[in-house]
Amino acid sequence: xxxxxxxxxxxxxxxxxxxxxxxxxxxxxxxxxxxxxxxxxxxxxxxxxxxxxxxxxxxxxxxxxxxxxxxxxxxxxxxxxxxxxxxxxxxxxxxxxxx
Amino acid sequence: xxxxxxxxxxxxxxxxxxxxxxxxxxxxxxxxxxxxxxxxxxxxxxxxxxxxxxxxxxxxxxxxxxxxxxxxxxxxxxxxxxxxxxxxxxxxxxxxxxxxxxxxxxxxxxxxxxxxxxxxxxxxxxxxxxxxxxxxxxxxxxxxxxxxxxxxxxxxxxxxxxxxxxxxxxxxxxxxxxxxxxxxxxxxxxxxxxxxxxxxxxxxxxxxxxxxxxxxxxxxxxxxxxxxxxxxxxxxxxxxxxxxxxxxxxxxxxxxxxxxxxxxxxxxxxxxxxxxxxxxxxxxxxxxxxxxxxxxxxxxxxxxxxxxxxxxxxxxxxxxxxxxxxxxxxxxxxxxxxxxxxxxxxxxxxxxxxxxxxxxxxxxxxxxxxxxxxxxxxxxxxxxxxxxxxxxxxxxxxxxxxxxxxxxxxxxxxxxxxxxxxxxxxxxxxx
Numbered sequence: 188x189x190x191x192x193x194x195x196x197x198x199x200x201x202x203x204x205x206x207x208x209x210x211x212x213x214x215x216x217x218x219x220x221x222x223x224x225x226x227x228x229x230x231x232x233x234x235x236x237x238x239x240x241x242x243x244x245x246x247x248x249x250x251x252x253x254x255x256x257x258x259x260x261x262x263x264x265x266x267x268x269x270x271x272x273x274x275x276x277x278x279x280x281x282x283x284x285x286x
Numbered sequence: 287x288x289x290x291x292x293x294x295x296x297x298x299x300x301x302x303x304x305x306x307x308x309x310x311x312x313x314x315x316x317x318x319x320x321x322x323x324x325x326x327x328x329x330x331x332x333x334x335x336x337x338x339x340x341x342x343x344x345x346x347x348x349x350x351x352x353x354x355x356x357x358x359x360x361x362x363x364x365x366x367x368x369x370x371x372x373x374x375x376x377x378x379x380x381x382x383x384x385x386x387x388x389x390x391x392x393x394x395x396x397x398x399x400x401x402x403x404x405x406x407x408x409x410x411x412x413x414x415x416x417x418x419x420x421x422x423x424x425x426x427x428x429x430x431x432x433x434x435x436x437x438x439x440x441x442x443x444x445x446x447x448x449x450x451x452x453x454x455x456x457x458x459x460x461x462x463x464x465x466x467x468x469x470x471x472x473x474x475x476x477x478x479x480x481x482x483x484x485x486x487x488x489x490x491x492x493x494x495x496x497x498x499x500x501x502x503x504x505x506x507x508x509x510x511x512x513x514x515x516x517x518x519x520x521x522x523x524x525x526x527x528x529x530x531x532x533x534x535x536x537x538x539x540x541x542x543x544x545x546x547x548x549x550x551x552x553x554x555x556x557x558x559x560x561x562x563x564x565x566x567x568x569x570x571x572x573x574x575x576x577x578x579x580x581x582x583x584x585x586x587x588x589x590x591x592x593x594x595x596x597x598x599x600x601x602x603x604x605x606x607x608x609x610x611x612x613x614x615x616x617x618x619x620x621x622x623x624x625x626x627x628x629x630x631x632x633x634x635x636x637x638x639x640x641x642x643x644x645x646x647x648x649x650x651x652x653x654x655x656x657x658x659x660x661x662x663x664x665x666x667x668x669x670x671x672x673x674x675x676x677x678x679x680x681x682x683x684x685x686x687x688x689x690x691x692x693x694x695x696x697x698x699x700x701x702x703x704x705x706x707x708x709x710x711x712x713x714x715x716x717x
Contacts, residue, residue, distance in 0.1 A: 235565035278414030286393030
């Protein structure tokens, strides 16, 4: 009777947000070697905006800083302190409408 | 710019920062309020529940002008399994007053208004400014530096830059939080017509309800889900200890989607449309994780100082109260013309005499106790639901046999002795 609309994907949810992206990233994975030794890669699953993805071909973490919603989890998600995260420069990054 | 000197610079235009700013500006101090977002609130996420008392102390009769959503008349706690819940709570017409005990708010709307009150009081609000370091002279904090290299000077800097505060670290007051000292919350704002909200939650006019949900909704992780009613939207979210997300590799957005499909939550949000997705860290370390709250030339307030009481779902009111007390401290320090740690120590005394540190101290061990006995989060909800299920089931079996079944189940799952131990351990943690 009531139509079940397909749940939104993460990309669609991020698409609802307003971002002002800087030309420079505010996030850096410090040492790619360290990621090779990381078994469960909590940054890939724990980031609520999917900023970190594991590229098997390149054997490294790809950082999509433009998706970052600045929750702050990244610094602590990495068990090896291998993510350097600062807030974006003033006025850049995500701007919530509801919050 | 280098010749500008303010009486105080506040970093962060959230509840703590604005409260401090208004308090000092009203006493005639020259205050700068710096915000890294395009506008106050741009970077903030909250449930969100606003507690009237602490706001009233800063803006009397705020309810006549503040953007408020619904006046909360019902506070619900659901103890859940994957298909059932023991529903508890309290609803009272007595809460429908002016002002109400608490309101739901839309955080960005509220912060914009609150920051405007600061400007009306004479505060210089500077948005789009990210502070990335303090300026020091002879070991004391004398100002701040922005990512663009601008320097601003003041007698006292008040760090209200939230859970991701870097100022406290820059001054050496603390190192980074550990993953067990914070929770990660994800949230969606779901648009739903006003009448539907009123009907589904049995509300009249602008009354509102809050629901906190414990149990299977967090899949064994420490945390809870929440569902709050706004005027024409619902706030639905879930927050769990970050180290649990690390350990389980559960994706926060997947968890939220699963919660939406829960048979008891689904009908409440049916037909709604997601209009915003957000996420933020929440301090969870409590009293034991609090950094020193002041040093020469600087004070910390709000989330930057771990001022959250998760047991009671309070944080923004601790932020407002601590911001106000920080402002009052600076006013006194200015009279003495001394901004050393010794002079600013009045801040700690004010906090200790208030509910802020009293509540935080009383609750300092709860999280740790629950962490050490994680089964409390899964075993008890399951037992409660099974006992209730058995109690209400009418299947021809005599009541005494139903009761025996319940007792046998409890004995097997947890044991009476262990239950008493659990209750005693939590009692010590609260009192």
